[in-house]
Amino acid sequence: MHAPGYPFVRTRALNALLGAPLLGPGLASLVAHVSHRWPRTFVARNVHYLRKDMMSEEEAAEYGALFATMEGARVFARILHESVDPHEHARVVAELRARVREGTPFPCPTKILYARKDVMVPASFGPLFHADIPGSELVWMDDASHFLQVDAPSQMVEQILAFDPDEASAA
Amino acid sequence: MLPARGPWPHPYDDLPDAFLEVELRDEQDQVRSVRVRHKVLGSGPPLVLVHGLMTSSYSWRYVLEPHVASCSCTRPAIRS
Numbered sequence: 001m002h003a004p005g006y007p008f009v010r011t012r013a014l015n016a017l018l019g020a021p022l023l024g025p026g027l028a029s030l031v032a033h034v035s036h037r038w039p040r041t042f043v044a045r046n047v048h049y050l051r052k053d054m055m056s057e058e059e060a061a062e063y064g065a066l067f068a069t070m071e072g073a074r075v076f077a078r079i080l081h082e083s084v085d086p087h088e089h090a091r092v093v094a095e096l097r098a099r100v101r102e103g104t105p106f107p108c109p110t111k112i113l114y115a116r117k118d119v120m121v122p123a124s125f126g127p128l129f130h131a132d133i134p135g136s137e138l139v140w141m142d143d144a145s146h147f148l149q150v151d152a153p154s155q156m157v158e159q160i161l162a163f164d165p166d167e168a169s170a171a
Numbered sequence: 172m173l174p175a176r177g178p179w180p181h182p183y184d185d186l187p188d189a190f191l192e193v194e195l196r197d198e199q200d201q202v203r204s205v206r207v208r209h210k211v212l213g214s215g216p217p218l219v220l221v222h223g224l225m226t227s228s229y230s231w232r233y234v235l236e237p238h239v240a241s242c243s244c245t246r247p248a249i250r251s
Contacts, residue, residue, distance in 0.1 A: 040173075043225070044173060046225065047225065047226065051178075053174065053178065054177055054178065055173055055177075056173055056174050056175060056176050056177045057173045057174065057175050057176075058175065058176050058177065059177060059229065060173060062227060062229045063225060063226055063227060063229070065227075066225065066227075076224075076225065079224060080224065083224055147226075147230060149220075149230060149231055149233065149234050150230060150232075150233060153179075153233035153234045156234050157234050160218070160234075
């Protein structure tokens, strides 16, 4: 799990900038133009791994395909804005907490794999999700940043295969 | 200068793409159809691997083969 999750200063600031009356559309347009003009560089600068040698030309080309057209680049800028909306994050958290108050169980057995060294989302959100999803299991991925499955693929596979939904729901 | 490929081998490019037509209602309540690219492999209990913003199903490239022994993996590439 590496969604922003809880409103925090970085997402609030980015959302405020992108939503500002005059500055916002200009900034979104700048993001779209830069990503479209230099797609591989944009990807290499914005996909963060624990190890610095993980990013490759192959990967930059794969993800850079999103920005091959200006339409794709503009859609990315719009989704980026939406994804850092603190009101939406707060709504999700409020929904989780309402379930806890009402004693409504979370709809499915849940195991949370959380990166200890995520450079984009605070590690402190892991325990918050764990508390807001009663019955969930929290597992720390110590040597992983934002993309757990790339930084620590073996541990990721081990944890997914070890997850038994029947056992988790009975806990 | 980036290396041509990442540190470990992976089968991503060898897997054929599959496509799914998904219908949804947009903010104006209009029905829209979205074509979702994904890759399917293996057999057994289904395991769906979903990627995040600015990436694709390629982000699961290193965990694919170990899972194939146990699961049927579906990896949507949402950007399509």
